């Protein structure tokens with residue numbers, strides 16, 4: 001998957017020039033330039049995520065699932081996939097950051113949330129960014145949690161049958177891990193050593209149901225042992241670790257078969273725009289989660305390490321805001337799909 | 350032309366398509382060395398190897414989901430469900446996902462897969478080895494549903510299904526596998542999806558049927574011929590998309606319609622045919638549309654007497670034809 005730069009607002013190019021060198025302590029293949037670029041994308045994703053929530057309250061976006069708290073896991077693993085260049089993704093509905101950073105423009109994302117003509121995944125037949133974005137190697141056809149896992153395994157199996165060394169990354173929640181199909185997918189993948197990586201974005205909630213009502217174990221990663229392949233728990237709030245774990249998993253998957261990565265994250269927002277999480281979470285718990293915000297912490301770390309200045313961080317945020325404002329206006333002005341298109345493409349043409 | 354049975358026709362179609370296109374592969378339970386429990390895939394693992402004839406874990410949802418994922422990548426999977434009765438664990442992938450994939454991606458995703466489903470009763474299979482599952486798929490936009498009755502049709506339609514870019518549920522009536530024999534041409538041929546076939550021409554009554562029941566309908570038509578009742582028998586062959594024209598043309602000619610299927614009567618294929626004819630050929634009808642179908646009990650039970658009570662058969666069809674003729 002080629003790294004698309006179009007998703008970022010164009011800024012002053014100085015960051016790229018000044019910090020192209022790898023610095024001490026960074027995992028293989030990662031440069032400080034990558035860190036700045038990913039931070040820029042994270043800010044863009046966070047800004048659009050917040051905007052979408054506001055647009056929902058204005059009645060312009062019917063439904064949204066926020067990725068706030070999941071950004072490091074999504075963008076860290078995505079960067080590993082993009083640097084590898086031979087990965088295919090089966091994400092789930094909370095992967096706004098992943099799908100956007102994979103190459104969509106802010107306007108395309110806005111078209112998705114508003115259900116407008118030109119929506120890139122299904123031309124607004126489905127919930128935002130659901131369907132297929134083959135240009136960026138992504139398929140997600142369904143809202144049924146866990147249903148993408150077996151499809152991802154099948155896709156990976158087909159790649160191998162075609163002598164193609166693509167590795168497939170499939171994403172799902174802790175709730176989805178309870179689905180029978182999650183078991184079936186992992187079992188088949190283990191038996192046939194399929195080049196697939198199962199990435200659980202474990203935010204410890206499935207809507208309101210906490211992890212201990214979902215599974216009797218403290219972690220999900222240990223389950224991999226039962227399927228005959230390795231599993232790792234990763235701090236999903238740490239961008240660099242998510243990148244590194246995914247990079248290693250890709251190598252393993254390509255040469256030896258499946259890997260399960262459990263990225264432990266926090267869901268900072270309610271389940272969707274229709275949910276009120278204070279019905280089942282305490283303010284103290286949420287406050288503790290906000291402390292672990294992967295985006296602000298990543299920014300603080302980059303500043304502390306001298307990779308960006310506070311002024312640069314502000315500049316990135318201002319550019320993101322400008323880009324999202326423009327995207328909002330563009331999507332607002334866009335047309336709706338023609339009703340007659342409802343009849344099309346029930347079958348392949 | 351050689352005379353072959355239905356299972357041999359299935360196997361020939363699979364072998365020829367696998368030889369023709371390296372993207373075609375088979376997956377399912379016991380499809381490898383065992384050759385499938387009905388031997389539909391017998392010998393194919395020797396010819397095409399383990400990577401194209403895959404013995405899967407015993408888990409239907411993943412068989413279907415993995416086939417779907419492979420189809421997304423451009424392969425042409427042929428998942429086999431061992432018995433129709435065990436298709437229910439795969440329903441989410443089949444109806445929820447597969448049927449919606451093309452539509453839900455605005456046509457970007459193609460799903461060139463064929464799920465082969467041995468189905469139907471009259472074989473003392475009881476509640477879990479006899480089921481008719483077709484009405485559920487018949488109801489589902491995004492799927493094509495094929496249910497042939499003869500070796501010739503099954504081979505030609507299976508080859509077309511494998512070449513089609515939309516998902517096909519391919520129903521093979523278990524009782525026909527070894528019971529029904531017929532001529533198969535030596536050379537290559539296919540039969541278009543969506544075309545019914547008039548298996549017997551007649552003037553007085555139209556029977557619309559498919560699958561095993563088609564053969565009983567043909568016997569019944571012969572049986573009443575001596576009484577001066579001239580029956581036309583339409584074999585749907587493809588259930589979805591339905592060949593409305595052939596059905597309507599026949600009813601317009603005969604003016605009377607009997608629909609026969611083994612599946613439960615309520616909400617079955619027959620109900621749709623009846624609605625179609627009532628809607629588009631009402632003024633041609635000389636009598637009520639009648640259905641002779643499986644009753645509304647879950648499936649034909651195991652004991653011989655109970656199974657017989659459930660199954661439509663030649664005698665029951667003869668009586669229904671006489672009743673229609675007398676109206």
Ligand SMILES: Cc1ncc(C[n+]2csc(CCOP(=O)(O)OP(=O)(O)O)c2C)c(N)n1
Nearest residue numbers: 094143144145173174175176203205206207
């Ligand atoms: C099979 C299925 N059942 C129920 C739902 C309704 N639902 C949507 S999301 C969700 C919770 C999923 O939680 P999890 O898998 O942990 O993902 P998260 O939303 O926390 O990222 C539920 C119950 C669904 N989409 N699919």
Ligand SMILES: [Mg+2]
Nearest residue numbers: 173174205206
């Ligand atoms: Mg969760």
